[in-house]
Amino acid sequence: MTISFLILALIAVAGTGAAMALRNLVHCVLALTVGLVGLAALFLQLGAQFVGFTQILVYIGAVAILAVFAIMMTRSAEQTAHHVLSANWLAGALVAAAVFALLGWAIYYGSPTPRSIPPQPEASVNQIGIALMHRFVLPLEIVGLLLTAALIGAAVLAMDDTTVRESRISEGVVRESKETR
Amino acid sequence: MSPLSAYLLVAALLFSIGLAGALSRRSAIVVLIGIELMLNAANLNFIAFWRYGSNPMALTGVMFALFSIAVAAAEAAVGLSIILAVYRHSRTTDLDQMNSMKG
Numbered sequence: 001m002t003i004s005f006l007i008l009a010l011i012a013v014a015g016t017g018a019a020m021a022l023r024n025l026v027h028c029v030l031a032l033t034v035g036l037v038g039l040a041a042l043f044l045q046l047g048a049q050f051v052g053f054t055q056i057l058v059y060i061g062a063v064a065i066l067a068v069f070a071i072m073m074t075r076s077a078e079q080t081a082h083h084v085l086s087a088n089w090l091a092g093a094l095v096a097a098a099v100f101a102l103l104g105w106a107i108y109y110g111s112p113t114p115r116s117i118p119p120q121p122e123a124s125v126n127q128i129g130i131a132l133m134h135r136f137v138l139p140l141e142i143v144g145l146l147l148t149a150a151l152i153g154a155a156v157l158a159m160d161d162t163t164v165r166e167s168r169i170s171e172g173v174v175r176e177s178k179e180t181r
Numbered sequence: 182m183s184p185l186s187a188y189l190l191v192a193a194l195l196f197s198i199g200l201a202g203a204l205s206r207r208s209a210i211v212v213l214i215g216i217e218l219m220l221n222a223a224n225l226n227f228i229a230f231w232r233y234g235s236n237p238m239a240l241t242g243v244m245f246a247l248f249s250i251a252v253a254a255a256e257a258a259v260g261l262s263i264i265l266a267v268y269r270h271s272r273t274t275d276l277d278q279m280n281s282m283k284g
Contacts, residue, residue, distance in 0.1 A: 005184075005187065009187075009191045012191065012195065013191065013194055013195065013198070016195055016198050016199070016218050017198050019202070019211075019214060019218075020198055020199070020201060020202030020206070020211070020214075020215060020218075025208060025210060025211065028211055028214065029214070032214055032218075035218075036221070039195070039221055039224075039225065042188070042191070042225060042228075043224075043225070043228055043246075046188070046228050046229060046231075046232045047232055048228050048231070048232070048242075048243050048246070050243070050247070051224070051228060051243055051246045051247060051250070054247060054250055055221075055224075055250065058250050058251075058253075058254050059217075059221075059250075062254060062257075063217060063253075063254060063257045066257060066258065066261050067210055067213070067214060067257075067261065069261075070210055070261040070264055070265060071210055073265060073268075074210070074264065074265065074268040074274045083207060084206060084207060084208070085205055085206065085207060086205055086206060086207045086276060086277055087277055088205075089204075089205035089206075090205075091204070092200075092201060092203075092204025092205035093201050093204075093205055095200065095204060096197045096198075096200040096201035096204060096205075097197070097201075099196070099197055099200055100193055100194065100196075100197035103189075103193035103196070103197070104190060104193055107186050107189045107190055107193060108186070117184065117233070118233065118235075118237065120232075121231070121232065121237030121238065122238075123237075123240060123243050127240065128240065128243060128244075128247075131240050131244065132244070136244050139244075139248060143248055143251045143252070146251075146252065146255055147251060147254070147255050150255035150256075150258055150259050151255070151258055153259060153262075154258040154259045154261070154262040155262070157259070157262040157263055157265070157266050158261075158262035158265045158266065160269070
């Protein structure tokens with residue numbers, strides 16, 4: 001356990017904890033990005049460069065921006081300024097504490113005796129690409145299909161249905177006027 | 182404490198923070214962010230077990246983490262658009278006020 005690990009773990013835990021505790025939702029997302037940067041740095045420290053940079057690209061570049069867009073479009077930054085916690089927040093906090101206690105107990109008592117630390121394994125982009133194209137090509141295609149379906153579904157869900165209905169009505173009006181002519 | 186257990190402990194802490202946020206916040210967007218945090222904690226576990234596992238040349242942990250990130254991105258897009266659709270219908274993102282399935 002090195003100093004850099006402690007610093008990065010502290011950044012990750014503090015950022016995500018602030019994301020769950022702050023009142024203003026925009027501040028929540030900003031704290032979330034700090035926590036995710038810490039988590040990506042932990043990935044880099046573990047030797048998984050590609051996963052770390054993918055984490056930065058996907059989470060900070062896409063998911064956080066998407067959350068900011070959702071906050072702005074629902075105007076929830078100024079609405080829920082008074083009551084941020086739900087009615088049964090105590091039960092939720094107790095459940096989370098119990099889960100952490102169980103996981104910590106299992107990690108503390110269940111971890112094997114520390115043997116010699118294996119050397120840093122290599123996971124270059126070249127190796128990952130070859131593995132994706134050979135051994136993992138079927139999961140890759142399935143994930144591509146899943147992403148396509150999910151993004152089309154998200155666009156359809158987020159589409160304003162009143163404009164769709166109005167355009168259909170106007171098309172119907174045009175068709176009827178053509179028929180009457 | 183071995184380095185593997187230190188990483189696992191950090192992942193457990195992140196998972197618990199996400200679970201606490203998902204269970205006790207009122208805003209639907211923060212609940213979705215908490216679920217994303219729980220998925221990220223699982224990713225940290227995958228990478229830690231890959232790094233300190235017995236056969237790291239198979240790249241299985243890295244692949245699992247990459248696919249998990251892709252599924253989490255799809256989940257975030259669909260979840261946020263569902264929140265937008267619900268907001269357009271009921272004019273709120275407060276989960277305590279979303280108490281009816283219809284109407």
